Amino acid sequence: GAVVSQHPSWVICKSGTSVKIECRSLDFQATTMFWYRQFPKQSLMLMATSNEGSKATYEQGVEKDKFLINHASLTLSTLTVTSAHPEDSSFYICSAPGTGDYGYTFGSGTRLTVV
Amino acid sequence: DAKTTQPPSMDCAEGRAANLPCNHSTISGNEYVYWYRQIHSQGPQYIIHGLKNNETNEMASLIITEDRKSSTLILPHATLRDTAVYYCIVRVGGSEKLVFGKGTKLTVNP
Secondary structure, eight states: OOOOOEEEEEEOTTOOOOOOEEEESSSSSOOOEEEEEEEETTTTTTEEEEEEHHHHHHHTTTTTEEEEEEEEEEEEEEEEOSSSSGGHHHHHHHEEOSSSOOOEEEEEOOEEOOO | OOOOOOSSSEEEEEEEEEEEEEEEEEEOOOOOEEEEETTTTTTOOOEESSSSOEESSOOOOOETTTTEEEEEEEEETOOOGGGGGEEEEEESSSOOOOOOOOOEEEEEEE
8 A cells, every 4th residue: 555654753853953854655656745743632733735846835824934845756745844942842744645545644753852 | 624523532342343423514515534543653544434335444334324414433343452543534535635623532441
Protein backbone atom coordinates (compact mmCIF):
# COMPACT_ATOMS: atom_id res chain seq x y z
CA GLY A 1 0.00 0.00 0.00
CA ALA A 2 0.88 3.67 -0.11
CA VAL A 3 3.53 4.70 2.42
CA VAL A 4 4.51 8.16 3.61
CA SER A 5 7.85 8.35 5.36
CA GLN A 6 8.26 11.22 7.82
CA HIS A 7 11.55 12.33 9.40
CA PRO A 8 12.70 12.98 11.99
CA SER A 9 10.41 11.15 14.39
CA TRP A 10 11.44 13.47 17.17
CA VAL A 11 13.60 16.56 17.53
CA ILE A 12 14.63 18.87 20.33
CA CYS A 13 15.79 22.35 19.43
CA LYS A 14 16.65 25.60 21.13
CA SER A 15 14.39 28.64 21.00
CA GLY A 16 15.09 30.79 18.00
CA THR A 17 16.41 28.02 15.78
CA SER A 18 14.68 26.47 12.76
CA VAL A 19 13.66 22.89 12.28
CA LYS A 20 12.87 21.08 9.03
CA ILE A 21 10.52 18.13 8.84
CA GLU A 22 10.42 15.96 5.70
CA CYS A 23 7.67 13.81 4.28
CA ARG A 24 8.28 11.49 1.37
CA SER A 25 5.80 9.38 -0.54
CA LEU A 26 7.72 6.17 -1.06
CA ASP A 27 5.81 4.24 -3.69
CA PHE A 28 3.51 6.79 -5.24
CA GLN A 29 3.48 10.37 -6.40
CA ALA A 30 1.82 12.95 -4.20
CA THR A 31 0.94 16.21 -5.91
CA THR A 32 -0.75 17.28 -2.69
CA MET A 33 0.27 16.85 0.92
CA PHE A 34 -1.39 18.04 4.09
CA TRP A 35 0.34 19.17 7.26
CA TYR A 36 -1.29 18.84 10.66
CA ARG A 37 -0.36 19.84 14.17
CA GLN A 38 -1.57 18.06 17.28
CA PHE A 39 -1.25 19.29 20.85
CA PRO A 40 -1.50 16.83 23.76
CA LYS A 41 -4.96 15.36 24.27
CA GLN A 42 -6.31 17.29 21.28
CA SER A 43 -7.33 16.35 17.77
CA LEU A 44 -5.35 16.96 14.62
CA MET A 45 -5.55 20.50 13.32
CA LEU A 46 -4.90 21.10 9.65
CA MET A 47 -2.21 23.72 9.14
CA ALA A 48 -1.70 23.85 5.41
CA THR A 49 -1.96 22.11 2.07
CA SER A 50 1.17 21.83 -0.01
CA ASN A 51 0.97 21.50 -3.75
CA GLU A 52 3.83 20.38 -5.96
CA GLY A 53 5.12 23.28 -8.01
CA SER A 54 2.99 25.97 -6.41
CA LYS A 55 2.56 27.87 -3.18
CA ALA A 56 1.08 26.20 -0.17
CA THR A 57 -2.37 27.07 1.06
CA TYR A 58 -2.52 27.90 4.76
CA GLU A 59 -5.48 27.54 7.07
CA GLN A 60 -6.79 30.58 8.84
CA GLY A 61 -4.63 31.59 11.77
CA VAL A 62 -1.51 29.74 10.63
CA GLU A 63 1.48 32.02 10.05
CA LYS A 64 2.90 31.25 6.64
CA ASP A 65 6.17 33.04 7.39
CA LYS A 66 6.71 30.91 10.45
CA PHE A 67 5.73 27.57 8.97
CA LEU A 68 7.44 27.37 5.61
CA ILE A 69 6.23 24.64 3.33
CA ASN A 70 8.01 23.48 0.22
CA HIS A 71 6.76 20.82 -2.15
CA ALA A 72 9.68 20.62 -4.53
CA SER A 73 8.93 17.28 -6.13
CA LEU A 74 6.14 14.75 -6.53
CA THR A 75 7.54 12.72 -3.66
CA LEU A 76 8.81 15.27 -1.15
CA SER A 77 7.19 17.95 0.97
CA THR A 78 8.94 19.77 3.78
CA LEU A 79 7.74 21.86 6.71
CA THR A 80 10.21 24.26 8.30
CA VAL A 81 9.36 25.76 11.65
CA THR A 82 11.32 28.99 11.71
CA SER A 83 12.46 30.81 14.85
CA ALA A 84 10.89 28.12 16.98
CA HIS A 85 9.51 28.94 20.41
CA PRO A 86 8.34 26.66 23.21
CA GLU A 87 4.71 27.17 22.19
CA ASP A 88 5.56 25.54 18.85
CA SER A 89 6.27 22.30 20.67
CA SER A 90 3.78 19.85 19.25
CA PHE A 91 3.27 16.69 17.22
CA TYR A 92 3.44 17.42 13.48
CA ILE A 93 1.96 14.97 10.99
CA CYS A 94 1.84 14.93 7.21
CA SER A 95 -0.53 13.05 4.96
CA ALA A 96 -1.13 12.46 1.28
CA PRO A 97 -3.97 11.07 -0.79
CA GLY A 98 -3.19 7.41 -1.27
CA THR A 99 -3.61 5.31 -4.32
CA GLY A 100 -7.03 4.12 -5.27
CA ASP A 101 -9.81 5.32 -3.01
CA TYR A 102 -8.44 4.11 0.29
CA GLY A 103 -8.32 7.42 1.99
CA TYR A 104 -5.23 9.25 2.98
CA THR A 105 -1.91 7.87 4.13
CA PHE A 106 -0.28 9.51 7.11
CA GLY A 107 3.31 9.85 8.16
CA SER A 108 4.34 8.57 11.56
CA GLY A 109 4.60 12.08 12.96
CA THR A 110 7.36 14.29 14.36
CA ARG A 111 7.48 15.22 18.03
CA LEU A 112 9.01 18.71 18.23
CA THR A 113 10.19 20.01 21.58
CA VAL A 114 11.51 23.55 21.76
CA VAL A 115 13.55 24.36 24.86
CA ASP B 1 -15.33 22.52 11.07
CA ALA B 2 -15.86 18.82 11.53
CA LYS B 3 -19.21 17.57 10.26
CA THR B 4 -19.47 14.63 12.63
CA THR B 5 -20.35 14.00 16.27
CA GLN B 6 -18.89 11.15 18.28
CA PRO B 7 -18.97 10.21 21.96
CA PRO B 8 -15.74 11.31 23.64
CA SER B 9 -14.95 7.92 25.13
CA MET B 10 -16.01 4.29 25.22
CA ASP B 11 -14.85 1.13 26.95
CA CYS B 12 -14.95 -2.40 25.66
CA ALA B 13 -13.92 -5.77 27.05
CA GLU B 14 -11.22 -7.66 25.21
CA GLY B 15 -12.70 -10.20 22.80
CA ARG B 16 -16.06 -8.47 22.62
CA ALA B 17 -17.36 -6.37 19.76
CA ALA B 18 -16.74 -2.65 19.93
CA ASN B 19 -19.46 -0.53 18.34
CA LEU B 20 -18.49 3.08 17.77
CA PRO B 21 -21.29 5.44 16.69
CA CYS B 22 -21.02 8.57 14.59
CA ASN B 23 -23.62 11.16 13.70
CA HIS B 24 -23.30 13.01 10.40
CA SER B 25 -26.76 14.46 9.93
CA THR B 26 -25.65 17.10 7.39
CA ILE B 27 -23.86 14.69 5.08
CA SER B 28 -24.23 15.42 1.39
CA GLY B 29 -25.15 12.86 -1.20
CA ASN B 30 -21.64 12.69 -2.62
CA GLU B 31 -19.78 12.54 0.68
CA TYR B 32 -18.22 9.35 1.91
CA VAL B 33 -17.91 8.29 5.55
CA TYR B 34 -14.32 7.49 6.50
CA TRP B 35 -12.98 6.02 9.69
CA TYR B 36 -9.42 6.43 10.93
CA ARG B 37 -7.79 5.61 14.20
CA GLN B 38 -4.78 7.01 15.98
CA ILE B 39 -2.80 5.00 18.42
CA HIS B 40 -0.91 7.13 20.92
CA SER B 41 1.89 9.20 19.37
CA GLN B 42 1.47 7.72 15.90
CA GLY B 43 -0.01 8.98 12.65
CA PRO B 44 -3.66 8.12 11.95
CA GLN B 45 -4.39 4.82 10.26
CA TYR B 46 -7.10 4.25 7.67
CA ILE B 47 -9.72 1.69 8.72
CA ILE B 48 -12.64 1.68 6.32
CA HIS B 49 -14.93 3.91 4.30
CA GLY B 50 -18.36 3.75 2.64
CA LEU B 51 -20.91 5.77 0.77
CA LYS B 52 -24.26 4.16 1.49
CA ASN B 53 -23.81 0.41 1.53
CA ASN B 54 -22.46 -1.46 4.51
CA GLU B 55 -18.81 -2.35 4.15
CA THR B 56 -16.51 -4.95 5.67
CA ASN B 57 -12.79 -5.50 5.49
CA GLU B 58 -10.18 -7.36 7.49
CA MET B 59 -10.17 -4.70 10.19
CA ALA B 60 -13.79 -3.71 10.72
CA SER B 61 -17.33 -3.37 9.48
CA LEU B 62 -19.11 -0.13 8.69
CA ILE B 63 -22.86 0.12 9.04
CA ILE B 64 -24.48 3.20 7.49
CA THR B 65 -28.12 3.97 8.18
CA GLU B 66 -30.47 4.18 5.25
CA ASP B 67 -30.83 7.95 5.58
CA ARG B 68 -27.02 8.18 5.88
CA LYS B 69 -27.27 10.47 8.88
CA SER B 70 -25.34 8.14 11.13
CA SER B 71 -23.02 5.18 11.01
CA THR B 72 -21.41 2.62 13.29
CA LEU B 73 -17.92 1.21 13.14
CA ILE B 74 -17.75 -2.33 14.42
CA LEU B 75 -14.58 -4.03 15.59
CA PRO B 76 -15.85 -7.61 15.88
CA HIS B 77 -13.34 -8.95 18.40
CA ALA B 78 -11.56 -6.08 20.11
CA THR B 79 -8.01 -6.60 21.34
CA LEU B 80 -5.86 -4.51 23.63
CA ARG B 81 -4.07 -3.19 20.55
CA ASP B 82 -7.32 -1.63 19.36
CA THR B 83 -7.10 0.93 22.16
CA ALA B 84 -6.92 4.22 20.24
CA VAL B 85 -8.79 7.36 19.29
CA TYR B 86 -11.22 6.67 16.46
CA TYR B 87 -12.18 9.43 14.07
CA CYS B 88 -15.23 9.49 11.83
CA ILE B 89 -14.87 11.90 8.90
CA VAL B 90 -17.10 12.76 5.97
CA ARG B 91 -15.58 13.98 2.76
CA VAL B 92 -16.00 14.02 -0.95
CA GLY B 93 -13.59 11.81 -2.85
CA GLY B 94 -10.46 13.09 -4.54
CA SER B 95 -7.94 15.36 -2.82
CA GLU B 96 -10.20 17.25 -0.48
CA LYS B 97 -8.58 17.97 2.86
CA LEU B 98 -9.51 15.87 5.89
CA VAL B 99 -10.96 17.75 8.84
CA PHE B 100 -10.72 15.86 12.12
CA GLY B 101 -13.22 16.17 14.93
CA LYS B 102 -12.47 15.14 18.48
CA GLY B 103 -13.02 11.44 17.91
CA THR B 104 -13.83 8.67 20.37
CA LYS B 105 -11.19 7.35 22.70
CA LEU B 106 -11.77 3.60 22.82
CA THR B 107 -10.22 1.72 25.70
CA VAL B 108 -10.16 -2.06 25.44
CA ASN B 109 -9.91 -3.62 28.87
CA PRO B 110 -8.49 -7.08 29.66
